[in-house]
Amino acid sequence: MAKVSFDESYQLYRRIFTAYLSKYWRKFSISLVAMAVAAATEPAFARLMKPLIDKGFTDQDKTAMILTPLAVMGIFFIRGAASYVNETTSTWLSGTVVEQMRQQMFNKLLRMPVAYYDNHNSGRMISRILFDVTQITDAGFNVITVTVKDGLTIIGLLGLLFYTDWQLTLFCFFTMPFVLVLVRILAKRLRKLNKNNQEQYGEMTQVVTEAVSGQKVVKLFDGYSYETSRFTDFASSIKKNNVRQSGTSSLNSGLSQFLFAMALSCILYFATSRSQASGFTAGDFVSFITAMIMIAQPMKRITNVTQSLQRGLASAESVFEFLDEKEEADDGHAELETITGNISIQNMSFKYPVAEDMALKNISVEIRAGETVALVGSSGSGKTTLANMIPRFYSPTTGVITLDNQDLETIALKSLRKHIALVSQEVVLFNDSVYNNIAYGSNSNFTKEDVYNAAKLANALEFIEQLPNGFDTDIGENGTRLSGGQKQRLAIARALLKNAPILVLDEATSALDNQSEKLVQEALDRLMSNRTTLVIAHRLSTIQHADKIIVMDKGQIIEVGKHDELLANNGHYANLYNIQFRNNGV
Incomplete structure (x- = not known):
């Protein structure tokens, strides 16, 4: 030392x-x-x-x-x-x-x-x-x-x-x-102290x-x-x-x-x-x-x-x-009470601080309000990085991203993020009750009836009512007492309750059985309705009806179009789709 x-x-x-x-x-x-x-x-x-x-x-x-x-x-x-x-x-x-x-x-x-x-x-x-x-x-x-x-x-x-x-x-x-x-x-x-604090330390950890x-x-x-x-x-x-x-x-x-x-x-x-x-x-x-x-x-x-x-x-x-470390930069002052959900990405590039190469290179794309846009590509192509730019988890190295013609960098983080909901493949739940996991953070302002309706729309109400204490049941660390499909539906209920006009969706059905996948997909369809949705797609069969599919490779956009158009082009997307078709019998 x-x-x-x-x-x-x-x-x-x-x-x-x-x-x-x-x-x-x-x-x-x-x-x-x-x-x-x-x-x-x-x-x-x-x-x-x-x-x-x-x-x-x-x-x-x-x-x-x-x-x-x-x-x-x-x-x-x-x-x-x-x-x-x-x-x-x-x-x-x-x-x-x-x-x-x-x-x-x-x-x-x-x-x-x-x-x-x-x-x-x-x-x-x-x-x-x-x-x-x-x-x-x-x-x-x-x-x-x-x-x-x-x-x-x-x-x-x-x-x-x-x-x-x-x-x-x-x-x-x-x-x-x-x-x-x-x-x-x-x-x-003479060195024996603090044994009674072990439980409190464990809880705080x-x-x-x-x-x-x-x-x-x-x-x-x-x-x-x-x-x-x-x-x-x-x-x-x-x-x-x-x-x-x-x-x-x-x-x-x-x-x-x-x-x-x-x-x-x-x-x-x-x-x-x-x-x-x-x-x-x-x-x-x-x-x-x-x-x-x-x-x-x-x-x-x-x-x-x-x-x-x-x-x-x-x-x-x-x-x-x-x-003394710098906190998350929040230099924006604009407050957005309501938004339509138009997203524009113009000549945007991004490089991680410790990386040598750009993770995203000269990205330009227009996403209209209410559209479902899927991001497709092999692992490491930049799909997740691009999705993370929307809620400003990262800021562009060069270029501009706008929301309703407002530069994201000029919008206060809290104001921006209240209009965005996230459902990821790896569900994040807390060691708390079912109710508190749905009515989490800013969602706690909603009524019990709102929470109930969100759970119902997420196809979660049936299994919640079967739990020992219903909505008051503790779900364990990261939902260990729930199945994968049940955890996904709680996350969807949380996003439904927030009712944000923009949805970032890391496809949530790839690791589920057929029955759970059906229930989760129905809930996702309700969640995506009339929202600007950015889907990180892993299984191409789930995004065939997307309004726009963006195909990425090595941090660049190489194809844009609808499912049938991209198949007809017989390019990178068609190749990925054919590989999944052969492997999975889609």
Whole structure:
């Protein structure tokens, strides 16, 4: 892991504090004060050993024999209370920062361009939100704790050691490395946290995964608010659970130390009633040894803070690099309340950012309102890329696409996409009820009757009513509890409910059995009626009645016409059709 320079470290943590922590400065101040109080109890406890031993063992002072053990108990009680306040406030602060950063990153993720999803691993996108953010706060608050609490503890204990015997203190520093090695070995057992959060993390991963895989549906059906709401619920739940865990753990630790102090106080009380010392007093000796033992742990943490800091800074770089990415360009301001659906593509070419060659080359085509236009060609010919240009998942490298004589680039994305519906071969459904999958995003504004009618028109009502809870039945991850035909009909119902004048259709019947195909095709025919429809055709038998068939090859349009015309031309389309006819017996 590459180290981050001091200036970079300062800028990264300055950004964290100014952007996320500054508004909570009161809680942060309380946490720092609690750290300082907890740190002060360390040398105070070691110093109490001197009056306890000298006055108790040597002078047999009854008052000291009673008050000093009580003072030890008081110190540990104060330490436990201060640690509880520190841990609880620190966890609340770190949890709040995690929640805010995750929320910001998730909102950013939903608004990234399609090209970003194409070029980045989905697992890495998810891990940034789920784990990198946690590492930032863990490392950040660990550094603060070590710097303030452990730093003050070391200063206090060193002051006590030098005050007690400066020569012996200098001598003991030669043995300190051996003590630290021993402490490091013993401290390896102290790493068990956050088991109760596994389920919440799993649920949140589910939401993020669905948002990534279904990002086109989120965009077209304006599901930003819905996805944000789902994500917020789980993020907030994780924060609350972390605070409870930390508070309980800190309380248990404080009580354990307090009980140990009570036992230790009893031992010290009975020991002082039987012993005496002279010269360098026994109290000085015990106080010195106690301080030496107590300084080992904070010094160990000081030596480890650099590794923790670098890990947190590396995560911070990753997170802020993502947050600084450019969102999906939306420079258009035109709002289209209604459209007729005339699409014109003029001399349009497109190249993917990481590709060497053009994916689309000099495309020109006119699509009249209400027409069904099929895109035909072999795999990699550019059919899907061309279809993706209509809802502006990508923007042309050169050329212009217009909708009702309005350049797509000048139309606000939300306004453009509310007029477009998508049904793809790979159906995107969410781990939710049947009803919420149909009434998704902007569709939630429709009435229950509208949803019912859309399901009926999509030939989905029959199987929905047979489900255990009807429209309220949860369908599982991406509709795992439904058949392929049932999933397709839900997607069609969603598009029917939206009632958009433009339909992008990635042929949805190629992987279905005959009965399911018939039901889905009937629903598609209803969906396509009186709409401008762009069909990405895989089986040529399904688009024979299209108003226009565009044949593509290597990113170019090589033939345009109706089915019979293209067969008569005996060109590329006729060759593709004859191959399918021979293979499938059409």
